[in-house]
Amino acid sequence: MNRVYNFSAGPSCLPLEALEKAQKELISYGSSGMSVMEMSHRSSDFQNIIDNCEALLRKLLNIGDNYKVLFLQGGASTQFAMVPLNLYKNKKTDYVLTGVWSKKAAKEAGRYGDVNVVASSEDKTFSYIPELSADMFSKDADYVHITHNNTIYGTRYTTLPDVGNVPLVADMSSSILSQEIDVNKFGIIYAGAQKNMAPAGLTVAIVREDLIGNALDITPTMLNYQTHADNGSMFNTPPTFAIYMCSLVCEWLDKLGGIKEIQKVNEYKAGLLYDFLDSSSMFKGTVEKKDRSLMNVPFVTDSDELNAKFIKEAKENGLVNLKGHRSVGGMRASIYNAMPVDGVKKLVEFMKKFETENK
Amino acid sequence: MNRVYNFSAGPSCLPLEALEKAQKELISYGSSGMSVMEMSHRSSDFQNIIDNCEALLRKLLNIGDNYKVLFLQGGASTQFAMVPLNLYKNKKTDYVLTGVWSKKAAKEAGRYGDVNVVASSEDKTFSYIPELSADMFSKDADYVHITHNNTIYGTRYTTLPDVGNVPLVADMSSSILSQEIDVNKFGIIYAGAQKNMAPAGLTVAIVREDLIGNALDITPTMLNYQTHADNGSMFNTPPTFAIYMCSLVCEWLDKLGGIKEIQKVNEYKAGLLYDFLDSSSMFKGTVEKKDRSLMNVPFVTDSDELNAKFIKEAKENGLVNLKGHRSVGGMRASIYNAMPVDGVKKLVEFMKKFETENK
Ligand SMILES: Cc1ncc(COP(=O)(O)O)c(C=O)c1O
Ligand SMILES: Cc1ncc(COP(=O)(O)O)c(C=O)c1O
Ligand SMILES: [Mg+2]
Ligand SMILES: [Mg+2]
Ligand SMILES: [Mg+2]
Ligand SMILES: [Mg+2]
Numbered sequence: 001m002n003r004v005y006n007f008s009a010g011p012s013c014l015p016l017e018a019l020e021k022a023q024k025e026l027i028s029y030g031s032s033g034m035s036v037m038e039m040s041h042r043s044s045d046f047q048n049i050i051d052n053c054e055a056l057l058r059k060l061l062n063i064g065d066n067y068k069v070l071f072l073q074g075g076a077s078t079q080f081a082m083v084p085l086n087l088y089k090n091k092k093t094d095y096v097l098t099g100v101w102s103k104k105a106a107k108e109a110g111r112y113g114d115v116n117v118v119a120s121s122e123d124k125t126f127s128y129i130p131e132l133s134a135d136m137f138s139k140d141a142d143y144v145h146i147t148h149n150n151t152i153y154g155t156r157y158t159t160l161p162d163v164g165n166v167p168l169v170a171d172m173s174s175s176i177l178s179q180e181i182d183v184n185k186f187g188i189i190y191a192g193a194q195k196n197m198a199p200a201g202l203t204v205a206i207v208r209e210d211l212i213g214n215a216l217d218i219t220p221t222m223l224n225y226q227t228h229a230d231n232g233s234m235f236n237t238p239p240t241f242a243i244y245m246c247s248l249v250c251e252w253l254d255k256l257g258g259i260k261e262i263q264k265v266n267e268y269k270a271g272l273l274y275d276f277l278d279s280s281s282m283f284k285g286t287v288e289k290k291d292r293s294l295m296n297v298p299f300v301t302d303s304d305e306l307n308a309k310f311i312k313e314a315k316e317n318g319l320v321n322l323k324g325h326r327s328v329g330g331m332r333a334s335i336y337n338a339m340p341v342d343g344v345k346k347l348v349e350f351m352k353k354f355e356t357e358n359k
Numbered sequence: 360m361n362r363v364y365n366f367s368a369g370p371s372c373l374p375l376e377a378l379e380k381a382q383k384e385l386i387s388y389g390s391s392g393m394s395v396m397e398m399s400h401r402s403s404d405f406q407n408i409i410d411n412c413e414a415l416l417r418k419l420l421n422i423g424d425n426y427k428v429l430f431l432q433g434g435a436s437t438q439f440a441m442v443p444l445n446l447y448k449n450k451k452t453d454y455v456l457t458g459v460w461s462k463k464a465a466k467e468a469g470r471y472g473d474v475n476v477v478a479s480s481e482d483k484t485f486s487y488i489p490e491l492s493a494d495m496f497s498k499d500a501d502y503v504h505i506t507h508n509n510t511i512y513g514t515r516y517t518t519l520p521d522v523g524n525v526p527l528v529a530d531m532s533s534s535i536l537s538q539e540i541d542v543n544k545f546g547i548i549y550a551g552a553q554k555n556m557a558p559a560g561l562t563v564a565i566v567r568e569d570l571i572g573n574a575l576d577i578t579p580t581m582l583n584y585q586t587h588a589d590n591g592s593m594f595n596t597p598p599t600f601a602i603y604m605c606s607l608v609c610e611w612l613d614k615l616g617g618i619k620e621i622q623k624v625n626e627y628k629a630g631l632l633y634d635f636l637d638s639s640s641m642f643k644g645t646v647e648k649k650d651r652s653l654m655n656v657p658f659v660t661d662s663d664e665l666n667a668k669f670i671k672e673a674k675e676n677g678l679v680n681l682k683g684h685r686s687v688g689g690m691r692a693s694i695y696n697a698m699p700v701d702g703v704k705k706l707v708e709f710m711k712k713f714e715t716e717n718k
Contacts (some may be wrong), residue, residue, distance in 0.1 A: 004392030081579035088569030201598030220440035239560030
């Protein structure tokens with residue numbers, strides 16, 4: 001078994017410890033005599049797994065009792081519809097556009113009501129987070145939507161906008177569990193789990209209770225938060241194995257010291273890479289320094305040929321999935337929680353060597 | 360590792376061979392250096408997995424080129440909304456009610472149009488499939504919906520209704536891959552994968568192409584079949600690991616000789632159990648003989664105490680999840696493809712012993 005360092009933007013690397021535990025109990029979990037994949041979701045063994053997963057998420061993120069933690073399917077893309085379908089009253093909402101994902105989210109909301117684009121950084125290929133002041137937001141918006149971390153472009157909000165009493169909804173697909181956040185600042189946080197939590201097929205939504213129960217009439221039952229909130233995420237069969245994997249990832253994080261500690265590690269890892277980018281004359285980061293993501297680090301050389309050569313040789317050295325998204329080009333290193341410090345060190349070493357050999 | 364015989368109705372047992380293969384490659388798949396759970400859905404490794412899965416399903420079920428095979432999320436319950444949202448034109452449809460699941464499906468369709476209940480077997484706790492003749496169906500219905508196998512009640516359609524030119528839509532969650540079917544008779548076949556195909560978190564829809572592309576305006580993008588049909592089920596991140604497991608299950612089935620062979624095994628297994636039920640003076644099946652399911656076998660004794668004792672002692676003997684659904688009571692043995700013949704033999708032996716000891 002020859003593990004590589006996997007810099008994929010998602011689905012992405014998982015903690016080896018979690019994978020090893022899953023492997024060990026894959027055929028028979030505890031004394032159950034069956035795989036978690038084979039367990040009835042109504043069994044006490046699975047109830048313990050999902051309860052444990054929720055309890056760990058609540059502990060790690062310090063989630064208050066006035067929030068529901070929902071285990072859903074359909075990816076973050078389904079949330080793009082669920083949010084407006086559940087939150088629209090005036091059918092007016094504010095979106096900040098910081099990348100392809102916020103644009104898609106806004107487009108879907110626009111199919112059901114009026115979307116006001118508060119600000120956009122599309123003018124510079126989404127390489128920064130726009131300045132946002134309280135007066136830019138509509139007082140009568142049903143909610144304000146932001147993409148907390150922009151997976152493709154490598155930016156993140158380092159401060160949250162002041163939206164007054166309007167619920168703030170955040171797509172945290174690529175930043176959840178990576179840094180401390182104050183959940184109380186949000187009406188809804190949602191995340192496709194396949195970056196920092198679990199394998200693909202699980203979507204986690206953290207929803208303030210007062211926002212549940214007023215979905216539009218046209219909302220499909222399965223897209224109504226209330227359906228899942230009223231049934232402990234078991235109105236129908238949930239993605240049981242992905243929830244189990246999420247619990248293993250949360251256990252790993254908890255043992256490590258929780259979000260406070262992983263944030264330090266993440267800042268250290270990102271620092272290694274950004275410091276090198278800033279010192280290098282061959283490689284450079286593509287986003288404004290103040291808005292740099294801790295999770296996704298896009299960078300380029302000034303030649304497409306050199307980029308391609310770099311990606312190819314990195315792969316030969318066990319550093320894989322470094323190709324940037326087509327809308328940015330160049331390279332992107334996604335360094336989620338599960339990417340070991342050693343992986344980033346190896347990447348920086350390799351970049352140094354490559355620079356020496358190719359200048 | 361002490362494996363039990365798991366008679367759960369879903370999620371349910373998987374072929375040991377598939378689990379063992381998954382276990383072996385859980386940390387590193389092939390030469391990729393990573394788990395399937397960590398793979399980008401855009402990688403060539405994963406593309407091969409999903410292509411292989413689709414090809415195997417097409418081969419096993421003999422699916423024609425005019426059908427799309429879609430790998431979705433949200434469970435069969437999400438299909439209850441997707442079907443009307445995608446197929447409504449006149450907003451008129453026919454539903455046959457043969458259990459809780461068809462009722463739920465009809466209720467959801469009724470939120471968006473007029474549902475005509477063609478027939479129902481609720482008068483006798485859904486213990487039979489109603490007689491259906493061509494003249495019972497509406498000529499101008501957008502589709503006719505049936506639940507092909509009724510997981511809770513243990514009935515199945517042994518012949519398909521004659522619905523003329525109206526598309527027939529079937530929920531095959533608990534019968535897909537268990538017996539030969541002529542896909543050409545159907546407009547749409549859908550199934551939550553967690554019974555006969557894969558772990559929970561994957562929904563497979565087989566959709567005739569002419570039924571794609573006319574969704575109602577209110578349809579969320581993620582609930583539009585076209586979204587997934589146009590993007591090879593990769594509009595967004597699909598449930599990658601569940602798809603991989605589905606491919607392993609299909610490989611196992613293919614090696615075994617395909618659906619023709621597994622149907623023989625299933626008829627043999629069900630025969631063992633039904634024959635015993637018919638000969639026993641303590642146990643009896645709860646459904647009309649002509650409509651007996653091959654997959655789910657509910658049975659009772661005439662005492663709640665005896666039922667409880669049976670379930671408890673069966674469990675102590677490694678025969679688990681035999682408790683019937685609360686709406687039927689008694690016992691239910693789900694004997695999907697992955698339940699070995701030996702499991703059913705052990706169950707029948709145990710029932711015989713129990714009958715002798717308790718009469
Ligand atoms: C920030 C963000 N939002 C949404 C999505 C879409 O998620 P999904 O594929 O789960 O629908 C992604 C996926 O990469 C993402 O990075
Ligand atoms: C026939 C049938 N239809 C639908 C469902 C609901 O499926 P899901 O939990 O995937 O929504 C089930 C689940 O048991 C079922 O047996
Ligand atoms: Mg983005
Ligand atoms: Mg530089
Ligand atoms: Mg049923
Ligand atoms: Mg009998």
